[in-house]
Amino acid sequence: MTYIAKPKLHHPGLKPNALGFTHRDYEGSISTLCAGCGHDSISAALIQACYELNLEPYKVAKLSGIGCSSKTPDYFLGNAHGFNSVHGRMPSVLTGANLANRDLIYLGVSGDGDSASIGLGQFAHCVRRGVNMVYICENNGVYGLTKGQFSATADKGSRSKTAVNSDSPIDLVSLALVLGATFVARSFSGDKKQLVPILKAAIAHKGSAIIDVISPCVQFNNNPQSTKSYDFVREHNDAVNRLDVMIGREPITVDYAPGTVQLVEQHDGSRIALRKIDADYEPYDRLGAMTFLQKHAAKGQIVTGLLYVDPEAEDLHHHLNTVEQPLNSLEADVLCPGSAVLDKINASLR
Ligand SMILES: Cc1ncc(C[n+]2csc(CCOP(=O)(O)OP(=O)(O)O)c2C)c(N)n1
Ligand code: SF4
Ligand SMILES: [Mg+2]
Numbered sequence: 001m002t003y004i005a006k007p008k009l010h011h012p013g014l015k016p017n018a019l020g021f022t023h024r025d026y027e028g029s030i031s032t033l034c035a036g037c038g039h040d041s042i043s044a045a046l047i048q049a050c051y052e053l054n055l056e057p058y059k060v061a062k063l064s065g066i067g068c069s070s071k072t073p074d075y076f077l078g079n080a081h082g083f084n085s086v087h088g089r090m091p092s093v094l095t096g097a098n099l100a101n102r103d104l105i106y107l108g109v110s111g112d113g114d115s116a117s118i119g120l121g122q123f124a125h126c127v128r129r130g131v132n133m134v135y136i137c138e139n140n141g142v143y144g145l146t147k148g149q150f151s152a153t154a155d156k157g158s159r160s161k162t163a164v165n166s167d168s169p170i171d172l173v174s175l176a177l178v179l180g181a182t183f184v185a186r187s188f189s190g191d192k193k194q195l196v197p198i199l200k201a202a203i204a205h206k207g208s209a210i211i212d213v214i215s216p217c218v219q220f221n222n223n224p225q226s227t228k229s230y231d232f233v234r235e236h237n238d239a240v241n242r243l244d245v246m247i248g249r250e251p252i253t254v255d256y257a258p259g260t261v262q263l264v265e266q267h268d269g270s271r272i273a274l275r276k277i278d279a280d281y282e283p284y285d286r287l288g289a290m291t292f293l294q295k296h297a298a299k300g301q302i303v304t305g306l307l308y309v310d311p312e313a314e315d316l317h318h319h320l321n322t323v324e325q326p327l328n329s330l331e332a333d334v335l336c337p338g339s340a341v342l343d344k345i346n347a348s349l350r
Helices: 038-052 068-075 090-100 112-117 120-129 172-179 192-204 230-236 286-298 316-320 339-349
Strands: 060-064 081-084 105-111 133-139 183-188 208-214 237-239 241-246 261-265 271-276 302-309
Touching: 038 068, 038 133, 038 192, 038 208, 060 068, 060 090, 068 081, 068 105, 068 133, 090 105, 090 120, 090 133, 090 316, 105 112, 112 120, 112 133, 112 172, 120 133, 120 172, 120 208, 133 192, 172 183, 172 208, 172 286, 172 302, 183 192, 192 208, 192 241, 192 302, 230 237, 241 302, 271 302, 286 302
Parallel strands: 060 081, 060 105, 105 133, 133 208, 183 208, 237 302
Antiparallel strands: 183 302, 241 271, 261 271
């Protein structure tokens, strides 16, 4: 993979977070993507979110598939773990890593081709299993890396630089709701104010958190008739809410008028301050969210914000009753209890 290392020098005035890390400690190599690509803004939002959450970079694992979007884990959290897998196969690699070590924070970074075309089956199974992860689809409606063919998320009638799409689109957000995801959001790479708190809330969520981020491809799909262009998304963006996230026992610092904010407490004690923009939108109602999305899509609107959350979500480890310790820290006698125990288990299954 192509990358350019960043110089180690940085501005002495960079503000450290509670761990003493600066922004610079959450960066990666220099991006080789096209100037103006939405994916770079998502990397910047991830850097900001991890810095504000005071995450230790070595506690994060970044996994991706293949595509311009899947290259981006090289451009943030250079000190985290990372694995660049095969096209469309990130979810199964992430699931395996997560099962072997539940102590890391798993960031799955993918593209619309990677997730909705070749990787659709993999996407579906990791969502329905409730793998504890933040799954980000950097959605530009095209295969950017292979020069702009329409992907399965391209809207019918949408125009790229060279063609008009005649197929119906797959909406990953609606699909994630059907499949049982416990945190579902959509955002726009050009709206960092919305995206950073969504990422923070998703990282704090214990379950499968799916974020579809519309991320324009300036090279192949940013013309006025494309529904994934900067102009189209700005004009048709219908944000249903805005968030602020407080971690642990952090005091509530947001300054909203009384009664305008709902506090959502998550498993880990983090709290999301949810400010409703659309009074009718209810983010705890899976069925209502599905109908709302369909109605607005029919009007050509792109609904963004936190679309669904189950604060009581339980993840795959809980369902399978797995051991709490990472497998690499277990001693050989625990990993292999011996033939007498295995014989007993086999006998019980006969
Ligand atoms: C098994 C396999 N099939 C096809 C390809 C060719 N290929 C590489 S990236 C890509 C599409 C990437 O599109 P997307 O996931 O939307 O990422 P983007 O570049 O748009 O960010 C394709 C078809 C491949 N690398 N491997
Ligand atoms: S081809 Fe498109 S998706 Fe790839 S880096 Fe360039 S603008 Fe981004
Ligand atoms: Mg794409």
